[in-house]
Amino acid sequence: MKTNSIVVERITTDSKLFAHTRWDAIPVAAGLLHCAYFFVMFYLFPRVPLWVMIILGLIYSISISWNINGISHNFIHSPYFRSPVLNRLLSILESITVGFSQIFYECIHMQHHKGNADLPDQHGETVDWISIYKHGHDGDAEHPFKYAFFSFFREDPKTVFKELKRKDPREAFWGVAGLTLFVTTFVILGILNWRYICFLLPFYYFGHSLSYLNGYYRRYGGNPDEPLAWGVSSYDKLYNWTWFYNGYHAEHHFRPKVHWTRMQAFRDQIVEQQRAAGVRVIKPPHALGFLDPNLPPHTKSGSMREEPHPI
Template sequence: MKTNAVVVERVTTDSKLFAHTRWDAIPVAATLLHCAYFFGMFYLFPRIPLWLMIILGLIYSVSISWNINGISHNFIHNPYFRSPVLNRLFSILESITIGFSQIFYECIHMQHHKGNADLPDETGETVDWISIYKHGHDGAAEHPFKYAFFSFFREDPKTVFKELKRKDHREAFWGVLELTLFVATFVILGVLNWRYICFILPFYYFGHSLSYLNGFYRHYGGNPDEPLAWGVSSYDKLYNWIWFYNGYHAEHHFRPKVHWTRMQAFRDQIAEQQRAAGVRVIEPPHALGFLDPNVPPRTPPSSVLPGANLSRRAIRAHLLTRKLSPGSSDFET
């Protein structure tokens, strides 16, 4: 079966509220609880011991990555509601809850799907703004922890705004409004209790760093030249139940519109093709990808190929021809 001949089942429902399935009530309810948790921390801050607040802060950090990579991500590809108004309100709610514009995130994420963690060209640029190879050296991926903790500061709202404005002035307006509402929320909380903002900001940053760490291992070891193997998957059951099947990332990049409730069935449908394409699968959840027993080494091509001083173009051409063999933890040339 050819990859472009795969038929994807689209979920449908007779619900007048939800666009795809009533199961989307779960991520919607989870977002409401997440938002309540965020404001609940502000309420509890002067009322409970610091050690307990630190525990709540760490949970808040993990919850940011959980929301971005599960709820917010799935909402980009399959908006939950039939009503455009409800989708707009949910987008605003997400922006305040995760601390970044949902519309800006959608723009960055769709650019990610255009490049699919592509390799730098001869000028060092990538189509994917957040490619794990963009700031690497000699064609190798960047160090995972450098990628995780530096990517937050590399975000460029101006570039995102220009792209949004080029596509749709209206969406650019709503994106800026979401950013304004998120910043205004933090400012108001800071005015009410400046100590709380000083407390929460490090956990906020750590949460977004965890999200980038999660994103790194969703592509590290993937094959930029093979659509079936663009992403790296993790099939840990608990992880996928809690993270709304975020683990099926190779499947997602192959067919981004597959609904989260159909990921497992879709994987069963293309399993043979995936094995033939050498799709990489890791044992732990993506955010713990560094614990996988078969993590590929970050070896620059110049150290494994005959001859030195390879041009960036030659490195890129070489990497694009490398294949990840089924069941292997390393690349084969």
């Protein structure tokens, strides 16, 4: 079967609030709770022992990756609300909670889908700004921990802004607004309690590094020449239940518009084609991809076609 003949189910709802399904109330509620958790940490800082705050800080770090790769990511591809105003408000809330611009993230992510972790050209550039091969050598993927801990400092807001402005100046404005609001929030928290912001920043950085680590293993071992195998999947049930089916990444890259609630059914529909294409599957969640027992060496993407892990 040719890949362009695969029919994707479009879900609909009679809800006046949600655009696709009432199940989207779950990630929306999770996003609101995450925002509340962010501010509760500030409230608790002078009131609880340091060891408690360290535990809360580590949870915050993990929750940044959880939000970016689950709530925020699904929001990019399938905005939750019918109302543009509500979608804009959620975008702002996500920007403040996670500490980035949701609109900038959307631009970077859509560029990722254009390049699909492509190899550098003769000038060392990649279509995918966050390709795991961009800073590798001789066509090899960059080491996962270097990618995870350095990518935060490689982000280029100017390039993202220029691309947004070229496409839609209005979105560029909202992208900068999201960035400004998150920075302003952090500055205000720092003014109110400078010790807290000094405590928070390392966990904030670590959380974004965990998100990059998660992203690394969603791409490492993918085949940029085969649409069905662009991404790498993990079918761990607890991971997918709690991360809004983030594990179905090969399926997502093949058809980005498939709603998160339909990922498992979509995978069942194309599983034979995936096997034929050599889609790579890892056993642990993507954030723990380095623990996969069948992890290949860090060679260039094309070499993964030789020994794909069976689906």
